[in-house]
Amino acid sequence: MSDMSMVEAIRDALDVMMERDHRVIVYGEDVGYFGGVFRCTQGLQEKHGRERCFDAPISESGIVGTAIGMAAYGLRPCVEIQFADYMYPAYDQITQEASRIRYRSNGDFTCPLVIRMPTGGGIFGGETHSQSPEALFTHVSGLKTVLPSTPYDAKGMLIAALEDPDPVIFLEPKRLYHGPFDGHHEREAVSWKGHPLGDVPEGYYTIPLGKAAIRREGADVTVLCYGTMVHVALAAAEEQQVDAEIIDLRSLLPLDLETIEASVQKTGRCVIAHEATLTSGFGAELSARVQESCFWHLEAPIRRVAGWDVPYPHAQEWFYFPGPERVGRALRETVEV
Incomplete structure (x- = not known):
């Protein structure tokens, strides 16, 4: 290593x-x-x-x-x-x-x-x-x-x-x-x-494309995220003391539907976090997939936390990012439904 x-x-x-x-x-x-x-x-x-x-x-x-x-x-x-x-x-x-x-x-x-x-x-x-x-x-x-x-x-x-x-x-x-x-x-x-x-690891190794990683196991809510939002979600779950299962998608296409479905069916709740704008962001596709395959397991509405629907703001970059406060609020409100 x-x-x-x-x-x-x-x-x-x-x-x-x-x-x-x-x-x-x-x-x-x-x-x-x-x-x-x-x-x-x-x-x-x-x-x-x-x-x-x-x-x-x-x-x-x-x-x-x-x-x-x-x-x-x-x-x-x-x-x-x-x-x-x-x-x-x-x-x-x-x-x-x-x-x-x-x-x-x-x-x-x-x-x-x-x-x-x-x-x-x-x-x-x-x-x-x-x-x-x-x-x-x-x-x-x-x-x-x-x-x-x-x-x-x-x-x-x-x-x-x-x-x-x-x-x-x-x-x-x-x-x-x-x-x-x-x-x-x-x-x-x-x-x-x-x-x-x-x-x-040094030298050659591969990670198969199309396989998600469970970064944190939990029982109350599933968080679907990728990239920077993985670390934000981990911090939010810790700060809010929510028993959240954090799924790092890693691969958006092909998508690891098996891992997603198993987690949401276990927790009954789902929060989706990404940095891109909300409207037509990849979170919309994730939300649709979860609703289609896990509808009868859901105990609360699916929530999305994302960037603003505006041209990327230069001076307000750190307000644009979905931070631990916004993600944490979505987690708390979802588990309390």
């Missing part, structure tokens, strides 16, 4: 796979010499050479489009879009080309492509550096969408994504790059160093 931040775990996963598989190519915006704006690819160009880790022109459509061609040819490209907010010029390539190659070619071609994107807030980046667009990808058949909450998961899931034969959207919560949000002091983060969730 090594004590790693999420940045280090992601870098280690890329290093492991570049050594293991010569088909893995890493490129994108400032990922070569500079090592990425968050330093996730630092040192990879020096170690593996300019032909396997390099900078691309600032053209998101061009980055993803060329990666699709590489993937169809037989390579395994891993490209970085510097912020998830920048992916919109590439959305056509992602949804109309990458997601459909397997089906359009009747299985003759696949698209083993990973698109990494920092997502969510935490740096006061405002509306063009802090969006959470995961629902835009989960709506598209042919894509896998994952969002880890720990360094251990980040490394294992990234390796699994790089070995997957189909395109994977790999979203990285930037608030967790260097440490988990402790939930009690919203402007402070706890370092992953010395944190039990910062323990990462």
Whole structure:
């Protein structure tokens, strides 16, 4: 085991796979010499050479489009879009080309492509550096969408994504790059160093895509969350002294319905928390799935706690985030019904 931040775990996963598989190519915006704006690819160009880790022109459509061609040819490209907010010029390539190659070619071609994107807030980046667009990808058949909450998961899931034969959207919560949000002091983060969730095995290992993790067992209410909200939910349950079962989805598509259903059927209550805006956020899909499969077990209405339905506020970022107070209030009100 090594004590790693999420940045280090992601870098280690890329290093492991570049050594293991010569088909893995890493490129994108400032990922070569500079090592990425968050330093996730630092040192990879020096170690593996300019032909396997390099900078691309600032053209998101061009980055993803060329990666699709590489993937169809037989390579395994891993490209970085510097912020998830920048992916919109590439959305056509992602949804109309990458997601459909397997089906359009009747299985003759696949698209083993990973698109990494920092997502969510935490740096006061405002509306063009802090969006959470995961629902835009989960709506598209042919894509896998994952969002880890720990360094251990980040490394294992990234390796699994790089070995997957189909395109994977790999979203990285930037608030967790260097440490988990402790939930009690919203402007402070706890370092992953010395944190039990910062323990990462050395070398190669994978975490299957499509499998959730139970971060906290409980009997009174199920919390469905992912990314930063996992740590917020854990803090909220502790502060409110609610016997909540915290489910870290990790993988949004494919979705681990079996774990979700088993938990909600046990607790009879469900709270959903995510950072993205409420309306048409992924929580709406989760709510519908829970209602469809667990209706006769529910003892209270399903509650959603999410970001505001407004353009991402720059100066009010820490009020926009669903914090422990908002999540805790939803937990308390749900269990008291």
